Amino acid sequence: xxxxxxxxxxxxxxxxxxxxxxxxxxxxxxxxxxxxxxxxxxxxxxxxxxx
Numbered sequence: 001x002x003x004x005x006x007x008x009x010x011x012x013x014x015x016x017x018x019x020x021x022x023x024x025x026x027x028x029x030x031x032x033x034x035x036x037x038x039x040x041x042x043x044x045x046x047x048x049x050x051x
């Protein structure tokens with residue numbers, strides 16, 4: 001499952017990424033909203049985690 005995670009805290013992004021990978025998913029971390037919005041124009045995600 002493709003998961004997009006947005007958070008400005010790098011530690012939380014690492015935790016989300018590690019947890020998703022451990023569960024067999026493909027995480028895509030973002031540290032700012034602009035980069036997530038840009039990715040959403042061309043990519044699809046099954047789940048968005050937004051802080």
